[in-house]
Each structure stands twice: as structure tokens, then as C-alpha cells.
Amino acid sequence: MEQKRPHVVILGAGFGGLRAAIALANAPVDVTLVDKRNYHLFQPLLYQVATAGVQAGDIAYPVRSILRNQKNLDFRVTRVTSVDVAAKQVQTVDGVIPYDYLIVAVGGSTNFFGMQSVAKNGYGLKNIEDAVGLRNQFLTMVERAVQEPDPDKRRAMLTFVIVGGGPTGVESAGALSELVHLILKKDYPKLNTKEVRILLLEAGPRLLPVVPESLQEVTAKTLWRKQVDVRVGAKVVDFDGEKVTLGSGEIIPTNTLVWAAGVQAASLVTQTGLKLGSMRRIIVESTMQAPDHPEVFAVGDAAHCEWQGRPLPMIAPVANQGAEVAAANIINLIKGRELQNIQYKDKGAMATIGRNEAVARMGTWEFSGFFAWVFWLMVHVIRLVGFRNRIMVLLNWAWEYFFYDRGVRVIMPNIEKQLKQEQ
Amino acid sequence: MEQKRPHVVILGAGFGGLRAAIALANAPVDVTLVDKRNYHLFQPLLYQVATAGVQAGDIAYPVRSILRNQKNLDFRVTRVTSVDVAAKQVQTVDGVIPYDYLIVAVGGSTNFFGMQSVAKNGYGLKNIEDAVGLRNQFLTMVERAVQEPDPDKRRAMLTFVIVGGGPTGVESAGALSELVHLILKKDYPKLNTKEVRILLLEAGPRLLPVVPESLQEVTAKTLWRKQVDVRVGAKVVDFDGEKVTLGSGEIIPTNTLVWAAGVQAASLVTQTGLKLGSMRRIIVESTMQAPDHPEVFAVGDAAHCEWQGRPLPMIAPVANQGAEVAAANIINLIKGRELQNIQYKDKGAMATIGRNEAVARMGTWEFSGFFAWVFWLMVHVIRLVGFRNRIMVLLNWAWEYFFYDRGVRVIMPNIEKQLKQEQ
Numbered sequence: 001m002e003q004k005r006p007h008v009v010i011l012g013a014g015f016g017g018l019r020a021a022i023a024l025a026n027a028p029v030d031v032t033l034v035d036k037r038n039y040h041l042f043q044p045l046l047y048q049v050a051t052a053g054v055q056a057g058d059i060a061y062p063v064r065s066i067l068r069n070q071k072n073l074d075f076r077v078t079r080v081t082s083v084d085v086a087a088k089q090v091q092t093v094d095g096v097i098p099y100d101y102l103i104v105a106v107g108g109s110t111n112f113f114g115m116q117s118v119a120k121n122g123y124g125l126k127n128i129e130d131a132v133g134l135r136n137q138f139l140t141m142v143e144r145a146v147q148e149p150d151p152d153k154r155r156a157m158l159t160f161v162i163v164g165g166g167p168t169g170v171e172s173a174g175a176l177s178e179l180v181h182l183i184l185k186k187d188y189p190k191l192n193t194k195e196v197r198i199l200l201l202e203a204g205p206r207l208l209p210v211v212p213e214s215l216q217e218v219t220a221k222t223l224w225r226k227q228v229d230v231r232v233g234a235k236v237v238d239f240d241g242e243k244v245t246l247g248s249g250e251i252i253p254t255n256t257l258v259w260a261a262g263v264q265a266a267s268l269v270t271q272t273g274l275k276l277g278s279m280r281r282i283i284v285e286s287t288m289q290a291p292d293h294p295e296v297f298a299v300g301d302a303a304h305c306e307w308q309g310r311p312l313p314m315i316a317p318v319a320n321q322g323a324e325v326a327a328a329n330i331i332n333l334i335k336g337r338e339l340q341n342i343q344y345k346d347k348g349a350m351a352t353i354g355r356n357e358a359v360a361r362m363g364t365w366e367f368s369g370f371f372a373w374v375f376w377l378m379v380h381v382i383r384l385v386g387f388r389n390r391i392m393v394l395l396n397w398a399w400e401y402f403f404y405d406r407g408v409r410v411i412m413p414n415i416e417k418q419l420k421q422e423q
Numbered sequence: 424m425e426q427k428r429p430h431v432v433i434l435g436a437g438f439g440g441l442r443a444a445i446a447l448a449n450a451p452v453d454v455t456l457v458d459k460r461n462y463h464l465f466q467p468l469l470y471q472v473a474t475a476g477v478q479a480g481d482i483a484y485p486v487r488s489i490l491r492n493q494k495n496l497d498f499r500v501t502r503v504t505s506v507d508v509a510a511k512q513v514q515t516v517d518g519v520i521p522y523d524y525l526i527v528a529v530g531g532s533t534n535f536f537g538m539q540s541v542a543k544n545g546y547g548l549k550n551i552e553d554a555v556g557l558r559n560q561f562l563t564m565v566e567r568a569v570q571e572p573d574p575d576k577r578r579a580m581l582t583f584v585i586v587g588g589g590p591t592g593v594e595s596a597g598a599l600s601e602l603v604h605l606i607l608k609k610d611y612p613k614l615n616t617k618e619v620r621i622l623l624l625e626a627g628p629r630l631l632p633v634v635p636e637s638l639q640e641v642t643a644k645t646l647w648r649k650q651v652d653v654r655v656g657a658k659v660v661d662f663d664g665e666k667v668t669l670g671s672g673e674i675i676p677t678n679t680l681v682w683a684a685g686v687q688a689a690s691l692v693t694q695t696g697l698k699l700g701s702m703r704r705i706i707v708e709s710t711m712q713a714p715d716h717p718e719v720f721a722v723g724d725a726a727h728c729e730w731q732g733r734p735l736p737m738i739a740p741v742a743n744q745g746a747e748v749a750a751a752n753i754i755n756l757i758k759g760r761e762l763q764n765i766q767y768k769d770k771g772a773m774a775t776i777g778r779n780e781a782v783a784r785m786g787t788w789e790f791s792g793f794f795a796w797v798f799w800l801m802v803h804v805i806r807l808v809g810f811r812n813r814i815m816v817l818l819n820w821a822w823e824y825f826f827y828d829r830g831v832r833v834i835m836p837n838i839e840k841q842l843k844q845e846q
Contacts, residue, residue: 038566038834057478064610077566077834094570143461143500147517187487388822395818399811411461411500 005030005072006334009090009099011080011268013040013063016300016319017105018385021073023327028334031073032097034090038062038077041128042384044316045393047168049131050258051138051175052183053400056128058393061386080106082271085293101295101330104282105323106269108301108314111262111279121241122257125168136411137256138176143411146190152253158196159254161244163236164261165202166209167351170219172258173200174353177226182355182404198227199252201234203261208359210313210349211366215359218368222353236261263314265302277304278311286341288326294333297326307344316383317347352376355401428453428495429757432513432522434503434691436463436486439723439742440528441808444496446750451757454496455520457513461485461500464551465807467739468816470591472554473681474561474598475606476823479551481816484809503529505694508716524718524753527705528746529692531724531737534685534702544664545680548591559834560679561599566834569613575676581619582677584667586659587684588625589632590774593642595681596623597776600649605778605827621650622675624657626684631782633736633772634789638782641791645776659684686737688725700727701734709764711749717756720749730767739806740770775799778824 006029010017013035021033039060048054063075078092083102090097110124123134138160145157162173180196200207200223206216207223207230223230235247236257244252264279274290277283281304282290288303290296300319305312312318325342332339350360350372358372367375377397384390429452433440436458444456462483471477490496501515506525513520533547546557561583568580585596603619623630623646629639630646630653646653658670659680667675687702697713700706704727705713711726713719723742728735735741748765755762773783773795781795790798800820807813 038562055478055480062610068610076570077563078570139461140500147499147501187485187491388826391822392815392818395815399814403811 006100006330007032007098008101008103008330009034009097010103010105011035011083011090012105012107012266012300012302013037013075014043014105014107014300014319015316016107016302016323017103018063018066019320019323020103020105020299020327021067021070023324024330025070025072027072027327027331029072029101029330031070032099033063033067033073033075034078034080034092034097035063035075036077036079038064040066040385042389043126044380045384046125046127046131047172047175049128050125050134050172051179052135053175053179054393054396056132058389058396059384060128061389066385080268083268083273085273085290085296088295099295101333102297103323103326103330104269104272104296104298104302105300105319106266106302107319108263108279109266110259111264112259113262115236115238118236118239118257118259121239122163122259124259125172126263134258138179139411141255142180142184142188142191145195146188155195155197156242156253156255159199159252160197160256160258161199161201161236161239161252161254162258162260163201164259165200165204165207165230165232166260167349168260169200169202169258170207170223170351170353172260173198173223173228173230174226174357177223177228178354181227186404196227197229199229199231201236201246202230202232203235205232207232208349208351211351211359211361215361215366215368219351219353219359222357226354263301269298269302274298279304279314281311281314287329287339288322288342289329289339297329299323299326305342307342312342312344318344321345350376350379429523429753430455430521431524431526431753432457432520433526433528434458434506434513435528435530435689435723435725436460436498437466437528437530437723437742438739439530439725439746440526441486441489442743442746443526443528443722443750444490444493446747447753448493448495450495450750450754452495452524452753454493455522456486456490456496456498457501457503457515457520458486458498459500459502461487463489463808465812466549467803468807469548469550469554470595470598472551473548473557473595474602475558476598476602477816477819479555481812481819482807483551484812489808503691506691506696508696508713508719511718522718524756525720526746526749526753527692527695527719527721527725528723528742529689529725530742531686531702532689533682534687535682536685538659538661541659541662541680541682544662545586545682547682548595549686557681561602562834564678565603565607565611565614568618569611578618578620579665579676579678582622582675583620583679583681584622584624584659584662584675584677585681585683586624587682588623588627588630588653588655589683590772591683592623592625592681593630593646593774593776595683596621596646596651596653597649597780600646600651601777604650609827619650620652622652622654624659624669625653625655626658628655630655631772631774634774634782634784638784638789638791642774642776642782645780649777686724692721692725697721702727702737704734710752710762711745711765712752712762720752722746722749728765730765735765735767741767744768773799773802 008031010033042059045059078094082091112119141157148154238245239257265281282298283304288297299322301314329339348362352358356370358376359368360372433456465482468482501517505514535542547553564580571577661668662680688704705721706727711720722745724737752762771785775781779793781799782791783795
């Protein structure tokens with residue numbers, strides 16, 4: 001009897017993949033969840049790792065612990081190289097995994113829009129390595145600047161350019177400003193904070209397009225008060241590691257560029273042969289199925305799903321809602337029932353800009369300031385996987401809040417002995 | 424007046440370097456402390472990072488924060504390449520630093536005793552990269568073993584060889600056993616823990632030579648109860664990444680060898696031209712001065728200092744006591760006073776073997792079990808630099824103790840964007 005149960009393979013243990021796995025816990029199927037990492041990463045707080053607010057392990061939780069009690073699930077840590085949708089099998093570096101149903105939930109990666117120089121010299125902010133690398137860069141630049149006699153070189157070291165006016169860019173700029181002005185200032189008596197320049201560049205006409213205009217203004221004003229130089233209509237065209245070139249021809253000398261201006265589906269989707277839409281996402285119906293492959297589903301940042309004439313955005317609530325629909329429809333297909341369509345519920349949007357400062361929209365309700373900040377804290381701590389991680393993150397935040405301190409200001413070089421599978 | 428103050432350069436921000444810097448806080452000197460890392464590392468707990476007990480950031484604390492209020496001190500993050508004792512200057516990758524007095528406190532590094540194969544394929548346990556690399560290795564081996572059908576390969580993956588019966592080897596073996604049998608067992612229902620083999624190999628006749636024989640027996644018995652296979656008189660001669668070869672000719676198939684069997688002074692000491700003693704340490708008088716260079720001091724793991732006919736051991740209390748003497752003698756030289764000699768006080772020795780289990784000797788007082796374990800906890804938490812780190816480590820330990828859990832079971836690959844100075 002065990003042999004006859006349909007086999008569901010889920011690629012990716014992010015928000016979508018985990019949610020789908022859990023939704024299939026009591027279904028008459030065997031589930032294999034595959035990820036190249038052994039942990040689920042709470043991506044919304046990556047910027048806090050980059051700005052020394054929390055440790056990497058605080059926002060990464062072992063997948064096996066989350067799904068410990070799910071009897072019909074097998075988790076495999078391996079790297080998927082391609083999907084053969086005709087043969088219904090997934091190719092991994094450790095062999096082939098056949099499936100009856102597939103959920104592609106591989107998530108997103110940084111989209112540099114073909115700018116090789118920015119990809120090579122800039123920092124993305126999509127995974128732990130990005131975040132720790134960026135923290136090392138921020139701290140190293142300050143460390144070197146205080147020893148640098150040449151004022152031009154010193155200015156370039158102390159200029160930090162963040163590109164992208166969405167939540168990640170806004171949150172990174174606010175947190176970096178507080179790291180410099182509230183914390184590093186105390187550690188570096190020689191640091192002239194007037195020489196520090198944090199620029200937030202947005203190519204479009206305004207910050208946070210997902211919130212109403214009044215909140216956009218609050219955001220810009222708050223960042224300004226935190227000495228972040230906000231520029232809209234500023235398009236980056238090149239970054240050679242020493243200077244950023246804008247579309248206008250303007251040159252900004254800097255050693256640090258954070259690219260938070262674009263995401264696209266992870267590269268694996270190009271190895272599926274499936275039809276791709278915007279941001280190279282797999283085009284799916286409102287049932288989350290690929291059009292010619294009813295047994296193949298895509299969710300989250302890997303899926304292009306039209307809703308009211310536009311593709312759904314690449315955010316966590318879309319991943320969660322899509323995963324629920326995909327899991328339900330696999331059960332519906334097995335039981336011969338009618339399929340359901342996604343009914344997207346907009347949960348709103350929010351961004352924190354620093355101590356006591358956030359903006360939030362829920363439906364038509366919008367608010368900002370201290371209350372929005374507390375709300376942001378609550379939502380993020382509740383969503384953070386793992387009771388222990390929640391406690392640790394809360395304690396870290398409480399410490400930092402009351403003592404104007406950050407715990408993780410250590411520059412950690414690379415890990416020399418690499419995983420064999422990563423080589 | 425500022426110009427005329429003697430310039431003291433301290434190389435290394437470990438126990439010895441930090442202690443010397445603090446001891447010179449009110450002296451009429453200018454101090455430059457140099458380290459290639461921006462953090463002080465609490466090395467005694469590295470094995471807990473390796474076994475997923477605490478995060479790397481919990482045992483690393485920014486040097487600048489520790490010495491924030493010391494007015495006569497400048498801290499520089501740079502790599503020292505050599506010391507020219509004739510010209511009285513230190514060569515770094517960022518230029519030359521002249522000194523009037525020098526304290527070499529560069530610490531120790533793993534000593535593989537010339538065994539290239541072990542150095543290449545084994546893991547040391549002297550820095551953060553070692554510890555995180557080893558944690559990755561432990562977790563990856565278990566992850567791969569549960570997918571491995573070949574029983575011989577699986578056994579090799581699940582065999583962990585720890586070499587060296589000193590405190591580091593004993594503590595690592597005990598902690599790894601608890602990680603496997605108390606924690607990973609729950610995460611990996613497919614893992615047959617009877618296939619897991621943890622070997623502790625000691626070339627000499629007994630474990631923990633620094634404690635009395637009765638405690639050595641307690642240690643061996645406790646490890647045995649934790650299913651650690653303890654072998655004395657077992658000398659490793661080769662490790663090719665797939666099997667360990669012993670001096671007796673015996674072969675142990677394994678993918679993981681932890682080398683905790685030897686330390687030597689960090690390699691910089693060979694670039695000083697100073698006379699080296701055992702474990703390539705700089706030979707110093709009981710005043711901590713190099714014989715022909717009264718302005719050059721060496722302390723801690725970098726110093727070979729005879730005491731009662733034998734060189735002092737490479738442990739933290741020796742580093743701290745030597746640093747106090749070196750700092751005092753620099754002041755004595757400046758003021759034309761008589762120099763003092765080190766009067767080594769043996770603070771005893773201890774090792775923890777796991778939950779509720781430790782052995783300790785203080786003077787002639789020796790004890791083991793729960794009380795020794797609580798004592799070990801207290802000493803280590805009190806010594807851990809930084810109030811915040813102490814709280815975090817205590818909370819982690821409390822959590823693990825009561826919930827039989829470990830927080831940091833994440834396999835983190837290398838950080839792709841490296842520090843420029845590390846390249």
C-alpha cells in the first residue's frame with residue numbers, strides 16, 4: 001500500500017516549499033522536500049544580519065527540526081540541476097528523483113538586469129553569504145577609513161550606496177545609518193561621522209511603491225532625518241568597485257554598493273523547459289499549474305501568476321497562499337475533485353526605518369511611527385520559525401534598543417574548509 | 424609632550440595581548456594594538472561552535488568595544504608580516520609601525536607535527552573558520568549518511584575521529600556524542616545511531632595529563648558511557664580524507680578527523696629573527712624579555728618561558744600572568760626601576776564532558792560530576808568577554824539543557840565575497 005501512494009516532490013524549503021509540505025502532512029501522498037541548504041532562511045531579516053543586528057543562525061532554522069514530526073515527508077539536502085518534465089523526474093547531483101507531482105518553490109535570486117560590473121562588484125542581499133559578506137564589508141570599510149590619511153580615499157570608503165527603494169533598500173539604509181551613528185561612533189573615536197554618506201538610490205519616481213503616497217513621504221522624511229541621502233530618478237548603470245556611475249553621467253566614488261533593486265526566479269527554472277514569464281518566472285494558471293503540465297506546480301518567487309491583469313508580486317504572502325492552493329489541488333487531482341483557484345488576499349505592506357520608526361498599510365488602514373514599529377516587530381517575531389529563534393531575536397533587539405548596542409560587529413573571513421558539495 | 428611618550432606595540436588581541444593593553448591603560452605610554460581580526464576570540468568555547476551549541480558571534484567580541492574607553496590606545500586591524508628587531512619596527516601589509524617596546528602575543532596555531540596529509544584533510548580547532556567548517560562537516564556527514572545505501576560508505580561518514588586527549592579533545596568528543604545521541608537522533612528518524620562511532624585517540628598513555636589519575640579515570644568512564652570509543656597509545660600517522668592510519672598499521676575508515684593533538688606558536692614568530700624554543704615559541708627570560716632585546720617581550724602561546732625547569736604550558740592563565748609581568752616591566756624600564764620576574768600561579772585545570780559532567784582540579788582539591796560541571800559553567804561564563812555575550816551563551820545553554828536541543832545546526836557554506844585584505 002505504501003508503494004501506491006503518489007509521490008510529491010517539492011523543490012525549495014523557503015516560505016512556499018515549507019507551507020506546501022506542511023499542507024500535505026495528512027494527505028495520502030509521500031513527500032520529498034529538496035533543498036541545497038539544510039535550513040529554512042527567514043529572508044525578511046537578512047538586512048539585520050548585514051547590519052550586525054542579529055546573527056546568521058538566529059534567522060536560519062534546520063528544516064529537519066521544523067518538519068520533525070511529519071511522517072510522510074523525506075527531506076534531502078542536495079543540489080538540483082534540472083527537471084525533466086516529460087520523464088517526470090528531477091535531476092540532482094546525487095541522482096534522479098522521480099515524481100508524480102512537482103511543486104517548484106525555488107524562490108528568487110538577485111536580478112542585476114544584465115549589469116555585469118554591478119553583479120561582480122556589488123552585494124546582493126538574498127542569502128546568508130550575501131548578508132555576512134556585506135557585514136564584513138561595512139565593518140572593514142570603517143576599520144580602514146580610520147587609518148586612511150588620504151581624504152578622497154577615506155570618503156569613498158565611508159560612502160555606502162544602497163540601490164532600490166523597496167522595503168529591503170529602505171530597511172537596509174535605516175539600519176546602516178543607526179549602526180554608524182548610534183553604535184560605531186562609540187567604537188571609533190577617530191571616525192568623523194560627518195564624512196559618512198549613506199545614499200539610497202531609486203530609479204523610479206518614489207520610495208516604497210507598495211504603500212500610499214502619504215507613507216512614502218513619511219519614509220523619505222524619516223530617512224532624511226537619519227542622514228540618509230535619498231534620491232529618486234537615479235539609475236545606476238555601472239559600478240567598478242571604486243565608483244558608481246549613474247544614467248545622468250554623475251559619478252559617486254564609493255567602495256560599497258548594495259543592490260536591492262531587483263529579483264528574479266532562481267536560475268533552476270531555466271532548466272525545466274517550462275514557459276517563463278516576467279522575471280523569468282514559470283508561468284502558471286490560477287490553479288498554480290503549468291499550462292501543459294497539470295502535474296507541475298510553481299509557487300512564490302518562482303511563479304508568474306496573473307491576478308487581476310497583473311502578475312502577483314514576489315513577496316512572502318503570495319508564496320504562502322500559492323503553496324496552499326498547490327497542495328490543495330494535488331489532493332483534488334488525486335481525489336478527482338474540482339480544482340481551486342488562487343484568491344489572492346493582499347495582507348498589506350510595511351517597512352521599518354529604524355528605532356521607533358516604521359510605515360505600514362493594512363487594507364485601507366495606514367499608519368506610521370512608534371505603533372507601526374511595534375506592529376512590525378510583532379509580525380516578524382511571530383512569523384520567525386522556531387520558538388527559540390524568536391526568543392533570541394527578541395532578546396537581541398531588546399538589548400540593542402535599550403543599550404544602543406549591536407552584538408555581531410565581527411568581521412568573519414571566509415570558511416576555508418568548504419563543503420564538498422559546494423566545490 | 425604627546426610625542427615624547429614611549430610607543431608600545433602589542434601584536435595580537437587574544438588573552439595575553441588584551442591583558443597587556445589593559446595593564447598599560449594608565450601608564451605614560453602610547454599603545455598600538457594590532458590584530459588581523461577585529462574581534463577577540465574566546466577560544467575555550469570553540470568546540471561548542473563546532474558542535475552547534477553556540478553561535479560564532481557569541482564567543483567573538485569586537486576589540487574596539489572592549490577597549491573603547493582606553494585613551495592611550497590605538498587599535499589596528501592589519502596583517503603583520505615580520506618584525507625587524509634591529510630597526511625596532513613591525514612590518515604590516517599596510518606599512519611599517521615603529522616601536523620603543525614590543526609585546527609579541529600572537530598566540531598559537533595548530534601543530535600537525537609535519538604531517539601534511541593530516542593538515543590538508545583534517546580539521547584543526549583554533550579559530551572561527553575551523554569551528555564553523557567542522558560544524559558543517561559533522562552535519563553534512565549525517566545528512567549524507569541517511570541517504571547513503573552502501574553500508575561501508577555510510578559507516579565511514581558516521582565515524583568521527585578526534586585526535587588528542589587534552590581538554591579540547593575530551594570536550595569535543597563529549598559534546599559531539601551529545602549532539603548525535605540527544606539531538607540529531609530526533610531530527611533524523613532514519614539515522615541508526617548504532618552506526619555512529621566517535622573515537623578519541625591519544626598517543627600518550629592517558630587522557631588529560633594535567634589532572635590527577637583518579638580524575639583521568641572518571642573522564643574515561645564518562646566518555647565510555649557517552650559511547651565515545653577512547654583509545655590511548657594510539658598514534659595517527661596518516662589521514663587521506665577517507666581513512667586514518669595508526670602507527671600500529673590499523674586502518675580506520677572515516678571522512679572526518681579533528682586534530683586537537685598539538686599547538687605551536689603562530690607562524691609570525693619565525694619572521695622575527697628571535698631565538699625559538701619548544702613549539703617554536705620565542706625564548707624569554709622570567710622577565711618575559713627576549714634575551715638580547717630587553718625592549719622585546721613575548722607572552723602566552725608565543726613565549727617559551729622556563730619555570731621550575733620546564734617551559735610554562737600553552738594555556739590562558741599563563742598568557743594572562745605573563746602579560747601582567749610584561750606590562751609591569753615596560754613601566755619599570757621607563758621609570759628606571761627593578762624588573763620583576765614571573766611567579767607562576769597554577770590555577771588548576773578542568774574539562775567538561777557533557778551534561779552534568781566535568782572534572783576539575785584546583786591546587787590539591789579535585790572534584791568531578793555535577794558540581795564540577797556547574798563550576799566549569801560559572802568560570803567560563805564569567806571569563807567570557809562582554810556582558811551581552813555572557814547572557815546569550817547562558818541562555819543558549821539553559822535552553823539546550825532543559826529542552827535537549829541545539830540551536831545552530833545550520834550548514835553554512837563559505838562566504839563568497841571575501842574581505843579584500845584576506846585575498
